[in-house]
Amino acid sequence: MKQGPTIQDVQNEKMKTSTKQVHVVPHMHWDREWYFSTEESRILLVNNMEEIMDRLENDPDYPYYVLDGQTSILEDYFDVKPEAEERVIKLVQQGKLIIGPWYTQTDEMVVGGESIVRNLLYGIKDSEKFGDPMMIGYLPDSFGQSSQMPHILNGFDIKYSIFWRGTSERHGTDKTEFYWEADDGSKVLVQLLPLGYAIGKYLPEEEEALKQRMEKYFPVLDRGTTSGHLLLPNGHDQMPIQKDIFPVMEKLNQLYPEREFFLSKYEHVFAEVEKQTDLATLSGEFLDGKYMRVHRSIFSTRMDIKAANTRVENKLTNILEPLASMAYDLGFEYHHGLIELIWKEIMKNHAHDSIGCCCSDKVHQEIANRLFLAEEKTDRLIDFYKRRIVDAMETDNDHDRLTLFNFLPYEREEVVTTEIITKYKAFKIVDEHGNEADFEMIDTEEIDPGLIDRQIVHYGNYDPFMKYTIQWKETVPPMGYRTFFVEETEESAEMKKTQVNEIDTDYYVIKVNENGTLNVWDKRLKKSFDQVLLLEDTGDDGDEYDYSPLENDQPILSKDVESEVSLTQNAVTGVIDIRYSLTVPETLGDRKQNKKNSHIDVHWEVRIPNHKPVIEISCELDNFANDHRLRAFIPTGIASSFSVADNQFGAIKRDVYDSAMDVWKEEKWSERPDSIYPMLSFVGLSDEEHGLSVLTNSTREYQIVGENDDTIAVTLFRSVGHLGKEELIRRPGRPSGIKLPTPDSQMQGKLQLEFALYIHEGGTLEAGAGRAAKEYLTPVQTYNKIPHNAMKLNDTDFVTPTVYQLLEEDQPGVVFSTLKKAEKEEALVMRAYNPTEQNVSSAFRLSEDYKKGYQVNMNEDKQSSVGLNEGCVQASFSPNQSKTLLFKRDS
Numbered sequence: 001m002k003q004g005p006t007i008q009d010v011q012n013e014k015m016k017t018s019t020k021q022v023h024v025v026p027h028m029h030w031d032r033e034w035y036f037s038t039e040e041s042r043i044l045l046v047n048n049m050e051e052i053m054d055r056l057e058n059d060p061d062y063p064y065y066v067l068d069g070q071t072s073i074l075e076d077y078f079d080v081k082p083e084a085e086e087r088v089i090k091l092v093q094q095g096k097l098i099i100g101p102w103y104t105q106t107d108e109m110v111v112g113g114e115s116i117v118r119n120l121l122y123g124i125k126d127s128e129k130f131g132d133p134m135m136i137g138y139l140p141d142s143f144g145q146s147s148q149m150p151h152i153l154n155g156f157d158i159k160y161s162i163f164w165r166g167t168s169e170r171h172g173t174d175k176t177e178f179y180w181e182a183d184d185g186s187k188v189l190v191q192l193l194p195l196g197y198a199i200g201k202y203l204p205e206e207e208e209a210l211k212q213r214m215e216k217y218f219p220v221l222d223r224g225t226t227s228g229h230l231l232l233p234n235g236h237d238q239m240p241i242q243k244d245i246f247p248v249m250e251k252l253n254q255l256y257p258e259r260e261f262f263l264s265k266y267e268h269v270f271a272e273v274e275k276q277t278d279l280a281t282l283s284g285e286f287l288d289g290k291y292m293r294v295h296r297s298i299f300s301t302r303m304d305i306k307a308a309n310t311r312v313e314n315k316l317t318n319i320l321e322p323l324a325s326m327a328y329d330l331g332f333e334y335h336h337g338l339i340e341l342i343w344k345e346i347m348k349n350h351a352h353d354s355i356g357c358c359c360s361d362k363v364h365q366e367i368a369n370r371l372f373l374a375e376e377k378t379d380r381l382i383d384f385y386k387r388r389i390v391d392a393m394e395t396d397n398d399h400d401r402l403t404l405f406n407f408l409p410y411e412r413e414e415v416v417t418t419e420i421i422t423k424y425k426a427f428k429i430v431d432e433h434g435n436e437a438d439f440e441m442i443d444t445e446e447i448d449p450g451l452i453d454r455q456i457v458h459y460g461n462y463d464p465f466m467k468y469t470i471q472w473k474e475t476v477p478p479m480g481y482r483t484f485f486v487e488e489t490e491e492s493a494e495m496k497k498t499q500v501n502e503i504d505t506d507y508y509v510i511k512v513n514e515n516g517t518l519n520v521w522d523k524r525l526k527k528s529f530d531q532v533l534l535l536e537d538t539g540d541d542g543d544e545y546d547y548s549p550l551e552n553d554q555p556i557l558s559k560d561v562e563s564e565v566s567l568t569q570n571a572v573t574g575v576i577d578i579r580y581s582l583t584v585p586e587t588l589g590d591r592k593q594n595k596k597n598s599h600i601d602v603h604w605e606v607r608i609p610n611h612k613p614v615i616e617i618s619c620e621l622d623n624f625a626n627d628h629r630l631r632a633f634i635p636t637g638i639a640s641s642f643s644v645a646d647n648q649f650g651a652i653k654r655d656v657y658d659s660a661m662d663v664w665k666e667e668k669w670s671e672r673p674d675s676i677y678p679m680l681s682f683v684g685l686s687d688e689e690h691g692l693s694v695l696t697n698s699t700r701e702y703q704i705v706g707e708n709d710d711t712i713a714v715t716l717f718r719s720v721g722h723l724g725k726e727e728l729i730r731r732p733g734r735p736s737g738i739k740l741p742t743p744d745s746q747m748q749g750k751l752q753l754e755f756a757l758y759i760h761e762g763g764t765l766e767a768g769a770g771r772a773a774k775e776y777l778t779p780v781q782t783y784n785k786i787p788h789n790a791m792k793l794n795d796t797d798f799v800t801p802t803v804y805q806l807l808e809e810d811q812p813g814v815v816f817s818t819l820k821k822a823e824k825e826e827a828l829v830m831r832a833y834n835p836t837e838q839n840v841s842s843a844f845r846l847s848e849d850y851k852k853g854y855q856v857n858m859n860e861d862k863q864s865s866v867g868l869n870e871g872c873v874q875a876s877f878s879p880n881q882s883k884t885l886l887f888k889r890d891s
Contacts, residue, residue, distance in 0.1 A: 092131035100133025113648030155858030166286030176224030201236035503574030516563030650880030684764030
């Protein structure tokens with residue numbers, strides 16, 4: 001018997017015959033949390049999923065439903081309804097329920113490259129348990145688009161992208177369909193959502209109301225299309241399925257006979273747009289707030305959360321994964337399951353609202369707790385792997401051990417500061433050849449034996465242990481470790497820390513001004529940098545989305561504070577301790593009246609290794625005031641028209657002054673385009689002769705300020721009291737979000753931040769700011785083995801060497817990203833990238849046990865074989881390109 005046309009046949013016929021086809025795409029945008037908690041959204045999710053699946057299963061005319069491009073929705077659902085998995089599998093495999101490719105819809109501005117890669121890696125992996133994922137880079141609400149997204153999406157063989165925020169005509173087109181190209185040539189086809197993802201929400205059946213809605217949208221949609229195929233997303237935040245969508249579409253077809261309205265999916269739109277031959281090709285990042293808000297100053301909201309995320313990301317990619325890879329190479333299990341749990345814990349925080357921190361206080365508590373759990377899991381797994389490796393060492397020496405680990409692929413000479421726990425009253429440290437380390441004692445502390453191992457005191461031994469903090473300069477092999485032995489002696493090492501008036505190293509002479517700022521004399525450049533770390537405090541009349549200055553506000557500078565200063569120096573490093581209190585107004589009302597009735601307590605600790613041009617800075621702030629912003633000024637003396645900062649697997653140049661500032665009011669932009677920008681690990685100003693870069697392990701927001709545009713202003717924190725406010729100076733009109741009090745976002749209390757200064761000859765990129773940042777963020781790790789542990793482990797049935805090396809960079813030039821075990825096979829995966837403007841070549845050498853090498857994509861699928869010449873592989877990198885290599889042993 002001949003069958004009638006399927007729903008797909010009807011859709012295809014409509015797309016062929018109509019002049020304007022309107023693709024109505026059913027979806028729900030799922031914020032796991034926002035002003036509501038994850039648990040509240042989960043309750044709604046269970047309800048919505050049942051309705052969605054019932055409709056897809058029972059209505060043959062309802063063909064598709066897009067589950068917001070993120071598999072965490074399914075994870076949350078199955079926590080409640082595990083028995084529904086078979087229903088989901090069936091619907092996904094039928095092509096009705098459209099899932100993936102993300103785990104969560106990531107932010108693109110202050111989330112690291114490896115985090116975005118793992119978001120897609122785990123999202124696709126989770127999707128494939130049910131069927132094929134939607135291979136579209138679907139990020140409909142991210143606050144701006146990173147210039148490196150085409151590169152990352154192509155790394156997963158994704159060639160389409162859908163987003164909303166950040167574009168304007170000044171990028172090169174007024175069309176909503178275009179190609180977007182990264183510096184390395186990666187390219188995706190973009191279908192912009194010019195009016196957002198919710199224009200088809202709750203479409204009314206009533207004719208006048210429906211017509212009023214559509215006639216606001218069609219002029220914008222018609223103006224932007226090149227293909228005649230318009231996108232009408234039928235969904236909204238947490239929106240349940242629209243049950244009366246067919247009567248609504250019937251009414252639309254009656255109202256607009258020149259158009260065809262039908263249920264569709266995003267892939268159908270791209271199939272039509274791909275046929276166009278005259279599409280523009282755009283490049284760069286999209287951070288314009290002309291038509292939609294991108295919230296350029298959201299990068300500093302809830303700095304406690306932002307800083308914790310930066311710290312955990314860096315520990316995970318720079319320390320844990322390479323360490324686990326070493327352990328795997330030595331014969332231990334690579335705990336994919338434990339590491340995936342950590343990644344998913346932080347990726348739940350990487351959605352735009354969550355990492356943007358434009359949420360309620362109770363949601364921020366949940367975000368902070370997830371970061372606490374992720375960091376605890378990371379720290380404990382790092383300790384576990386170090387212990388397993390050191391415990392298994394084959395040695396005739398039964399002394400306590402101290403092992404130094406280096407997680408970069410080149411030999412490093414570093415100042416090592418570590419702790420030795422022992423009952424020895426005096427000791428020496430010797431290497432594998434019996435040579436003594438020339439260390440200096442920094443501190444001593446008595447430790448209760450019960451904190452070391454409860455079994456000691458259980459058997460009546462209450463003798464205390466001593467914890468010694470020591471410091472010395474040592475060389476550590478590439479991507480490996482070396483082991484020293486702690487032996488008892490009669491004479492203890494001396495404390496050689498000396499009080500000085502200035503710090504004098506191989507590179508700098510540093511003095512402290514009376515107000516606690518630094519005067520840095522660079523010996524190579526014969527140049528002075530003065531008033532470094534001057535603080536600026538201004539009123540903040542904004543909200544969790546945006547900084548908003550107070551009209552006629554006069555910035556409060558730390559230029560007149562009285563500081564307490566201590567400078568000490570030993571053979572390997574200098575330390576500066578600076579403390580003062582900055583007096584500020586308690587409230588905006590006080591600030592308007594010029595009352596200074598509150599304060600911020602400031603504690604800087606500056607560490608300067610004698611042998612490196614890096615100045616490491618720790619900052620502890622104790623804030624007692626409301627509604628203000630605190631920034632640190634880093635003067636460079638370089639009047640540059642642009643800054644250079646890193647983004648995911650690359651770097652980007654940004655104008656110091658955004659020319660749209662001259663026209664934003666006239667053109668009625670949604671927000672003022674102040675040049676407040678994000679970075680991931682560094683930002684720098686430079687000219688042909690020299691430069692200064694800020695390297696960061698905490699704050700990721702900066703602005704170039706000063707009369708000559710020569711000062712890097714690093715935001716330390718913003719203090720605000722509402723989720724959303726209306727009629728801001730920088731953002732006129734409606735509130736973003738909702739007008740909800742958020743007293744915790746006033747950031748009262750203590751905050752710890754870490755960053756560094758890197759002064760260099762030549763330009764920012766040519767001087768290797770990316771590599772300097774990677775070194776700063778990958779400190780040498782240590783492990784002290786003693787005969788006692790609180791948690792017992794059985795011995796392994798194999799031994800590990802006392803000195804070890806896994807991977808070495810034969811040819812410098814690129815920045816090492818991470819090393820991990822492959823997800824799908826017994827192999828190691830390494831990723832590196834080139835953040836410079838030049839083509840570079842590099843080479844990496846493994847042990848000769850590795851006989852097979854492959855270039856793989858970011859999903860770790862093999863693309864081509866690469867030659868391994870005695871374990872060495874050559875690779876060339878174009879600007880802002882990353883490459884992923886997979887290595888296998890002979891067996």
